[in-house]
Amino acid sequence: MGNGGAGGYFASMMAGLGGSSQGAGWAGPRFGPSARTYDEYFKAYSVAMLPGRQRDNLSYGGKIILPPSALANLSSLDIEGPWVFQLRNPSNIAASTHAGVLEFIAQEGVAHLPYWxxxxxxxxxxxxIRITSAHLQKGKRVKIQPQSVHFLEVSDPKAVLEQALRNFSALTQGDIIEIVYNSIVFDILIMEILPDVAGISIIDTDLEVDFAAPKGYVEPPRPAPAPPPTMASKLKIDLNSTTPGSSRASSAMGVAETGDFESFKGTGQTLNGRKTKGKGKSARKIEEVDASSKIIRTNKPRTTTVDELGNDRPAPAPLNLPFGHLFFGYPFVPYRAPETSANDAPHQPPSFAGTGNTLAGPSSRQVAPRAPPKPAEDKWAVKGKGRSLAEQDAIEIDSDSD
Known part of the structure; x- marks a missing residue:
């Protein structure tokens, strides 16, 4: 754009601020005009003033819309692309940022910028607004901070940010950019950039992104460490119940027992398919015993008083038994069989001494008892003398001798 028209008007108006239509860049001292530097003034409008529907890549990106004359001037200056510009507010020198260009369809003398x-x-x-061409170094690392804790609800923030940064050509330290995801707009603060310069180019470069905790994020309190496991916790025993060792569901699950609870009242099914219903523990009440009884109920605490120690009743004492000994609660007397003599032996009645029947009919003949068998005769039992083959007297033979 030449010095005539709206551009020349703003150039003349800002001459007192050190601006010129073909001046040097923003950084460094000026040693004279450079033929390869673009420097123009425009009227700034938001992209909402553009005709047509809203485009998210323009509203939530880092690129601007310039008039067609700016394209002609950039081409005549032979500036290497991609084109990156430094944008400044002439009335506020501290307000500065960097941007790329998306299209050259704006009206002459007008530049359209994203609202952020x-x-x-x-x-x-x-x-x-003053727009000057700039040459930025390629970025290596950037640290960002979401300005809302709702950014933590994004399932894949790295992919979302990678997609959003495709609409940016440059990043400036201290800027709060806007990105959109699922129709939700998130503000992102550019905290740090590397190299440590005013702005970096993110075109065709591998950029390392670090995330800082979102603004307003409060670290949740760290939970207290769990107590070391005990045998009661492993066995799920409620130590606060009246019967810690009970196998009932209320004791195992830590539920306080009440008088209305009854176990074994549910329904069941037998092996043949018949359904049954339990009678509950109330079907048979626990028998009450006398207070002086030696029967000790485990459901009631029992203590030994001074009066019990004073009478003749033995008080319970700890059982410190040696290994291999058992305690039965009373002196153990081993069983001894009674001594019996030969005269006290029971008389054995004779067998087969009664009457019987034959196959032909009843008989009145009495069966005589069977006599015990006679011992076999010993042929050596006869005592006497004999003669040997040598005509000598033989010795007397006795069967009782060995």
Whole structure:
């Protein structure tokens, strides 16, 4: 754009601020005009003033819309692309940022910016803006901070940010950019950039992104460490119940026992398919015993008093038995069989001494008892003398001798 028209008007108006239509860049001292530097003034409007429907890549990106004359001037200056610009507010030198260009379809003398960029430069609709070509170093690392804790609800923030940064050409330290995800707008603060310069280019570069805790995020309190497991916790025993060792469900689950609870009242099914219903523990009450009884009920505490120690009743004492001994509660007397003599032996009645029947009919003949068998005769039992083959007297033979 030449010095005529709206561009020349703003250039003349801002001459007192050190601006010129073909001046040097923003950084460094000026040693004279450079033929390869683009420097123009425009009226700044938000992208909402563009005709047509709203485009998210323009509203939530880092690129601006310039008039067609800016394209002609950039081409005549032979500036290497991709083109990156430094945007400044002439009335506020501290307000500065960097941006790329998306299209050259704006009206002459007008530049359209995303709304977040208008807020960064503290510009209102129609305020003048100075746009200067810039050469930025490629970025290596950037640290960002979401300005809302709702950003933590994004399932994959890395992929969302990678997709959003495709609409940006440059990043400036201290800017609060806007990205959109699922129709939700998130503000992102550019906290740190590397190299440590005013702005970096993120075109065709591998950028390392670090996330800081979102603004307003409070670290949740760290839970107290769990107590070391005990045998009662492993066996699920409620130590606060009246019967810690009970196998009932209320004791095992830590539920306080009440008088209305009854076990074994549910329904069941037998092996043949017949359904049954339990009678409950109330079907048979626990028998009450006398207070002086030696029967000790485990469901009631029992203590030994001084009166019990004073009478003749033995008081319970700890059982410190040696290994291999048992305690039965009373002196153990081993069983001894009674001594019996031969005269006291029971008389054995004779067998087969009664009457019987034959196959032909009843008989009145009495069966005589069977006599015991006679011992076999010993042929050596006869005592006497004999003669040997040698005509000598033989010795007397006795069967009782060995």
């Amino acid at each position: 960029m208008m807020k960064t430069l503290r510009l209102n609709e129609g305020d003048p």
